[in-house]
Amino acid sequence: xQPWTNFHCxxxxxxxxxxxxxxxxxxxxxxxxxxxxxxxxxGFVHYFQNSPEISWEVIWxxxxxxxxxWFDRAREIGQARLQTEMQTIRALNNPNIFFGIETxxxxxxxxxxxxxxxxxxxxxxxxxxxxxxxxxxNTLKAREKAWLDYMDQLLDKxxxxxxxxxxxxxxxxxxxxxxETVDGLLRWVAARGxxxxxxxxxxxxxxxxxxxxxxxxxxxxxxxxxTDSHAFEQTTNFTIAEQRIKLAGLxxxxxxxxxxxxxxxxxxxxxxxxxxxxxGRAGEKVVGVRC
Numbered sequence: 001x002q003p004w005t006n007f008h009c010x011x012x013x014x015x016x017x018x019x020x021x022x023x024x025x026x027x028x029x030x031x032x033x034x035x036x037x038x039x040x041x042x043g044f045v046h047y048f049q050n051s052p053e054i055s056w057e058v059i060w061x062x063x064x065x066x067x068x069x070w071f072d073r074a075r076e077i078g079q080a081r082l083q084t085e086m087q088t089i090r091a092l093n094n095p096n097i098f099f100g101i102e103t104x105x106x107x108x109x110x111x112x113x114x115x116x117x118x119x120x121x122x123x124x125x126x127x128x129x130x131x132x133x134x135x136x137x138n139t140l141k142a143r144e145k146a147w148l149d150y151m152d153q154l155l156d157k158x159x160x161x162x163x164x165x166x167x168x169x170x171x172x173x174x175x176x177x178x179x180e181t182v183d184g185l186l187r188w189v190a191a192r193g194x195x196x197x198x199x200x201x202x203x204x205x206x207x208x209x210x211x212x213x214x215x216x217x218x219x220x221x222x223x224x225x226x227t228d229s230h231a232f233e234q235t236t237n238f239t240i241a242e243q244r245i246k247l248a249g250l251x252x253x254x255x256x257x258x259x260x261x262x263x264x265x266x267x268x269x270x271x272x273x274x275x276x277x278x279x280g281r282a283g284e285k286v287v288g289v290r291c
Contacts, residue, residue, distance in 0.1 A: 002252075003035035004238050005259060007123060008102070008164060008197065008226020013041045013085060015049055017230050026235060027094045033236040036096040036260060038123045039089055040164075040226075043103040043112030046085070047071060047078030062130020068106040079114050086120060098122040098260055102164055104129055105154045118159050118270055123263045125197065125226075126154060127164035131173065140174045144181060147173060151185055155192045159270040161263045162224055163189060165199040167208040177208040186215045193276035195222040195258055200241035201234070213248040213255070220279040222258045 009026055012019045026037040048059040051074045057063055064070040071078075082101075089099045100123035103111045111126065118124070134146045147170045154160070166185065167177050189196060196216055198209065216223050229235045245252060262277045269275035 003031070003033055004225055004241075005036040005038070006034050006227050006229070006235070006238075007038045007040070007100075007162060007224040007260075008125060008199065008228045009037045009039050009235065010041055010102075010228070010230050011039060013081075014045050014230065018232070021230075021232060021235075023089050023092060023097055025232075027092055027097050029236055030096055031236075033238065036098070037235075038098040038100040038226075038260065039085070040100040040102040040123065040125050041085065042129070043078075043101050044129070046081040047074040047112060051077050062132045064112075065104065065106050065130050066133055068108045068110060071106065071110070071112060075114060079116070082113065082117055086117075100125060102127065103160075105150075105157060107133070109153065109157075111157065111159070119267050122260060122267070123161050124159060124270070125162045125164040126157070126160040127166065127197075128154070128169045131169060134173055140176075143173045144170065148181070148184065152188060155188050155194055158273040158276075160194060161266065161270075161276070162195045162197050164197045164226070165201070165204050165228065166196060166212065168199070168204045171205040171208065177205050179211060182208050182211045183215065186212060186219075186221070190219050190221050190279055193222075193273055193278065195224055195262075195277060198223055198225045198241050198244065199228050200225060200238050201228040202240060204240075206244060206247070209244050210248045213245060213250060216256070217248070217250050217254045220256050222256050222262070222277040222279060224258050 010017050011023060012021050023039050048054050058070050086099050089097060100121050101113055102125040103113050105111055134143050137143045171177050225241050227234050227237055258277055266275045
């Protein structure tokens with residue numbers, strides 16, 4: 001199997017990661033398993049972690065998602081940290097290490113990064129991490145509807161390149177992801193032209209992701225793979241992604257797998273969804289551009 005491009009890599013910027021897990025570390029482990037890496041630290045970490053007057057609850061209970069004024073308070077801090085991270089990655093001068101972000105969409109529709117950085121990122125991932133307003137709902141049906149409403153709005157954001165771990169949060173909120181929910185979200189994804197992420201992490205729901213892969217193969221939906229790594233042993237571990245491709249009865253060649261250049265081409269054009277990669281025709285076998 002050919003080496004993967006890892007579109008979902010976290011570093012020591014996130015307090016959940018060891019201090020030695022740096023962009024330089026990723027550069028040092030490129031090889032037969034992982035040929036390229038996109039550093040995609042959380043937007044909210046840059047703005048809120050270790051920021052004055054911002055409590056643990058604001059960050060790790062996701063209070064900023066319901067009350068985006070916290071983002072405005074930390075705006076200058078986040079801008080400076082993003083600038084520093086970008087300079088660190090660019091200073092590596094490694095053509096196989098890229099600067100990205102895993103952003104979130106707050107309740108007012110804004111993303112957890114300053115818009116001035118939108119065209120500076122090589123790749124923009126977006127996937128919900130905290131949904132406290134949905135957790136407060138009493139019924140699973142109400143939670144599912146609220147999640148769908150949020151995802152509908154998120155997919156309309158033209159600057160987003162990749163939908164990360166698409167079904168992880170709904171699995172946490174409801175304990176089950178129905179086939180109807182999977183198919184409904186994927187129809188929206190196909191209509192908006194957003195690229196899907198196959199997340200090689202055990203905390204993503206296997207059944208939903210296998211169904212996602214079959215749907216993506218049938219409809220030619222663009223797709224990338226990421227390890228969502230927060231630890232050394234995860235950085236080059238694509239085992240779960242490879243297993244799920246096999247469980248779906250597919251090979252990588254059956255999928256419309258994208259390369260970083262697809263998203264580099266969007267820089268300067270992220271104000272419109274028209275710059276997103278196109279899906280293949282339904283039923284057409286689409287060979288990705290991974291090489």
